[in-house]
Structures are given as C-alpha cells and as structure tokens.
Amino acid sequence: MPIYKADGKKGGLQKYLVRVNFIDNGGKARQLTRTAYGLEQAKDLERKLEAEQKGKGDAPTKKMTLQQLFDEYINVKRYKVRETTLERNCHVFENNILPTFKDVRIDRLNTALLQEWKQSIEEHLTPRQTKLELNSKRHIYDTFNAMLNYAVTLEYLPKNPLRTVGNFVDVSTVKEEMQYYTSEQFTQYISTVKQMAAEKEATQNDLSEWDYVVFFSIAFYTGLRKGEIHALKWSDLTNTHLSVKRSVKQIRIGADRETPPKNKASCRTLQMPLPLIKLLTEHKKRQAQLKGFSEDFRVCGGEAHLRDKNLFDKNTLYAEIAGLKRLRIHDFRHSHVSVLANEGINIQEIARRLGHSKIEITWNTYSHLYPREEERAVDVLNRIT
Numbered sequence: 001m002p003i004y005k006a007d008g009k010k011g012g013l014q015k016y017l018v019r020v021n022f023i024d025n026g027g028k029a030r031q032l033t034r035t036a037y038g039l040e041q042a043k044d045l046e047r048k049l050e051a052e053q054k055g056k057g058d059a060p061t062k063k064m065t066l067q068q069l070f071d072e073y074i075n076v077k078r079y080k081v082r083e084t085t086l087e088r089n090c091h092v093f094e095n096n097i098l099p100t101f102k103d104v105r106i107d108r109l110n111t112a113l114l115q116e117w118k119q120s121i122e123e124h125l126t127p128r129q130t131k132l133e134l135n136s137k138r139h140i141y142d143t144f145n146a147m148l149n150y151a152v153t154l155e156y157l158p159k160n161p162l163r164t165v166g167n168f169v170d171v172s173t174v175k176e177e178m179q180y181y182t183s184e185q186f187t188q189y190i191s192t193v194k195q196m197a198a199e200k201e202a203t204q205n206d207l208s209e210w211d212y213v214v215f216f217s218i219a220f221y222t223g224l225r226k227g228e229i230h231a232l233k234w235s236d237l238t239n240t241h242l243s244v245k246r247s248v249k250q251i252r253i254g255a256d257r258e259t260p261p262k263n264k265a266s267c268r269t270l271q272m273p274l275p276l277i278k279l280l281t282e283h284k285k286r287q288a289q290l291k292g293f294s295e296d297f298r299v300c301g302g303e304a305h306l307r308d309k310n311l312f313d314k315n316t317l318y319a320e321i322a323g324l325k326r327l328r329i330h331d332f333r334h335s336h337v338s339v340l341a342n343e344g345i346n347i348q349e350i351a352r353r354l355g356h357s358k359i360e361i362t363w364n365t366y367s368h369l370y371p372r373e374e375e376r377a378v379d380v381l382n383r384i385t
Contacts, residue, residue, distance in 0.1 A: 003042050004079070006035075013038035018045045019076070064156060066101040066109075073147045082259055084249045092143045096121060106151060114165045122168070137168040178368075179327050180335040186220050192322040207286050212314050214283050215300040216332060218242075221276040223336035223354050226329050228266070230305040231258060234284060235295040240277065243269045244355065250308050266355035334366075341369035 008015040016039065020032040034049070036042040070093055077086055100117050101109070121140060124132055132140075141162070148160040181189060193216065197209035218229050227247035236243045244267060249257045261267050272280070280299070287293055290302055298305045311329055319326040327335070333354070340350055347370075351362035 002076070003039075003046060010037045013041075016042035018042055018049065020049050064106050066104050066106055067098060069106055069147065069151055069156065070098065073150050076150070082262075084257065084259060089143055092140050093147075096124070096140045097144050106148075106157060109148075109157075109161050111161060111164050114162055118165055118168070134168060141167045178334055179325070179331045180338045181220070181324070181327060181332070182335075183339050185324055186335060189318060189322045189324055190217060190220070193318050196318070196321075207289075210283055210286060211300045211302075211306060212311070212318075214279060215306060215311065216315070216318075217276055217279055218300070219329070219332035220335055221273050222270055223333045225262070225266075225333065225355070226308070226311075228261060228355075229300060230298070232299040233296055234287075234299060237280065237299070240271060241269050242272050248305055256305075261355060263355070263357045265352075265357045268352065268355050270353055337366050338369050341366055344370075 002019050004017045004019065006015045006017050014037065016036050018034045018036055020034065034045055036045045074086070074090060074093075077089065081089075097117075100120065101113075104113070118141075121132065121137055126132060145160065145162050145167075148157065148162050151157040152160050190213065193209070193213045197207075197213050200206045200209045215229055218224055218232070219226075222242060224232075224244065225247065227249060228244050230248035230250070231246040232242070232244075236245055244261055246258055247261050247266075249259060251257060283299070287297055287302055290297075292303070297303060300306050308329075315329065316326050337350055337354070340353075341347075347363055347366070348359055350366065351359045354362060356362045
C-alpha cells in the first residue's frame with residue numbers, strides 16, 4: 001500500500017495519496033486511492049487500510065493470476081517511470097513472460113516452472129534466427145524479478161521464487177573491449193567529415209552535411225546521449241554553456257516522442273570547450289539562412305532532428321573514408337570519457353557530465369580507463385624506503 005506525495009496542502013500539511021491494492025471476491029485485482037494531509041496521517045491511514053485488508057482474509061489474493069498482477073503492477077509503474085521505460089517493460093512482459101504464465105496463479109509459481117521458462121528464453125530465437133544476447137536475457141529476468149518483488153512487497157507472495165532460479169549467465173562469453181576514439185583519431189575523423197561538408201556546400205550549395213559535423217562533435221566534446229543531442233534546440237545554448245532539458249525517442253512506426261531526460265541527474269548544464277563553441281557559432285550562422293529560422297530549431301537538423309538510420313550510414317561512411325574503425329554512436333560517449341579519464345579528471349565530474357544518477361554507474365563502467373592513477377599510486381609507494 002504505497003504512499004505518494006501529491007500537489008497541494010491543507011492547513012500547512014502536505015497532501016498525500018494512499019493507494020490500496022486488493023483482490024475482490026472474484027479474484028480480480030483492484031485499486032482504491034484515499035487522501036490524507038500530513039505524512040503521519042497518511043501512515044496512520046495506511047496502517048488502518050492494511051488492517052482492514054488482513055481482516056478480509058488471504059484467500060482472494062491466492063486466486064490472482066500473473067496477468068492480473070501484471071495489470072496492477074503496470075498501472076502503478078505508470079506514475080513512476082518514463083513512458084518509453086513503461087513501453088519497454090510492457091513489451092518484455094507481453095512477449096517473453098505472459099505467453100508462458102498468463103493464466104497461472106502467482107501462488108503456484110515454483111522453481112521448476114520458472115527454470116523451464118528460463119530455459120525457453122535461452123533457446124528463444126529472434127526474427128533474424130539468432131539467439132538473444134546476454135544483456136537482453138538479463139533485462140527480461142530483471143523485469144520479471146521486479147514484478148515479483150512488487151508482489152512480495154504487497155504481501156501477495158511470501159517470497160520471490162525467481163530469485164532461487166537466478167539470473168542468466170554466460171561464462172563462455174568474453175566481455176567485449178570498450179571501443180572509443182583517442183583525441184588524435186577523433187581529429188582525423190571529424191576533419192574528414194568537415195571536408196565532405198565543405199565540398200558539398202561549395203558544389204551543391206547544400207548545408208545539410210554540417211549537421212553531422214556538429215552532431216558528432218557534440219557527442220565527442222560533451223558525452224551527451226544520442227536522444228539528448230537530437231532534442232537540443234538553440235534556446236538551450238548560451239555563448240559558453242549547453243543545457244540538457246529533454247530527450248527524443250525515435251519511433252519506427254508513428255511519431256517520435258520527446259520526453260524528459262533519462263533521470264534527474266541527466267538534467268544538467270555543461271560548459272563547452274572552445275572548439276565546440278566555435279563550431280556551433282558558425283553552424284548557427286548557417287542555419288540562420290534557412291527560412292523560418294528561430295531559437296526553437298534543432299541544433300542538428302533545423303526544423304527536424306536527424307534520423308538514426310542516416311546517422312548510422314553517415315558514421316559508417318566517414319570512418320571508412322578516414323581509415324578508422326567504425327564506432328557505434330554511443331561509443332563517442334565512451335570516447336569523451338576516455339579523453340578525460342586519461343588526463344586524471346575526477347570521476348565525480350565525469351559522472352556529472354554524463355548525467356549518471358549514481359557515481360557507482362560511472363565507476364563500474366569506466367574505472368579501467370584510469371591507468372595513470374595506478375601508475376601514480378605505485379610511484380608514490382616506490383619512493384618509500
């Protein structure tokens with residue numbers, strides 16, 4: 001029975017919503033929301049409602065199917081996560097979990113059933129007739145595990161049986177080495193792109209290639225995520241700083257979606273280096289020539305942001321012409337970290353620039369990029385005699 005902080009006050013006390021999740025006599029999941037003012041009153045109401053539910057007995061809860069649990073869980077998650085995250089969770093449930101357990105009562109989930117389900121995921125083939133990658137299988141497990149943890153929290157289950165089965169592992173897979181460009185390699189890469197953009201402008205009076213110069217430069221110099229770069233408008237920039245306020249999720253079928261950044265820490269303002277400031281100043285002058293130009297124009301693309309498919313194709317072409325290995329778009333973010341880490345920039349500042357919610361995320365991903373710290377540590381110890 002979770003408590004949610006709501007907008008509004010009464011008598012100086014904060015408004016709270018106390019949500020009651022219960023199973024009716026027909027075994028169907030239901031919800032009831034009550035209002036309280038002040039946290040203590042909300043907790044008292046929660047305790048009262050819990051007592052009422054326990055007084056009704058546990059029998060109806062045991063009739064809950066996984067489909068009913070899923071419907072309730074998703075309805076609660078709707079108020080806690082971004083729309084794109086919710087859609088991703090729904091996709092996992094509907095394609096990888098519910099087909100097996102849709103009508104199974106949650107109190108009848110056991111280790112044998114879950115182990116059999118896990119094996120089916122191991123053997124599942126994608127539309128391209130290949131097996132799921134380890135990260136995909138782990139995401140499926142984590143999503144299922146979170147829902148069952150919710151059932152335990154609401155006392156629908158005494159414990160989570162999936163935890164006994166455990167997550168997916170693949171000891172035979174060697175972790176792929178992180179890919180990134182050094183500063184010298186990026187200079188070689190972006191010089192190639194600039195040359196192509198200049199030639200296209202001179203011969204065809206076409207300025208569109210400069211959008212790609214700017215996109216990959218922003219990615220390298222700031223470490224922004226792809227969706228964050230897509231969402232950038234000129235109104236988000238000052239002469240020296242860049243602010244991340246939104247992100248764009250591209251949808252293959254239907255309209256793209258503009259959402260808040262990934263998490264609270266992702267809303268950030270970064271000071272830009274001089275090479276990027278110079279490039280953006282020149283690019284804004286180019287875009288200002290376009291009809292209807294305004295501060296609401298996308299920095300990369302103008303009236304509309306660039307398409308992911310075009311970014312992939314252009315990046316492949318640029319790397320080939322520059323004589324470099326092709327990186328994924330996300331690897332330009334790794335390149336940004338690599339340059340800073342190898343110069344000893346504090347990991348906390350790198351976490352801030354990347355918009356990570358926890359510094360542990362940054363450290364777990366990029367700690368191996370700090371070789372000089374190890375050398376410095378040994379150097380200090382070498383001087384002790």
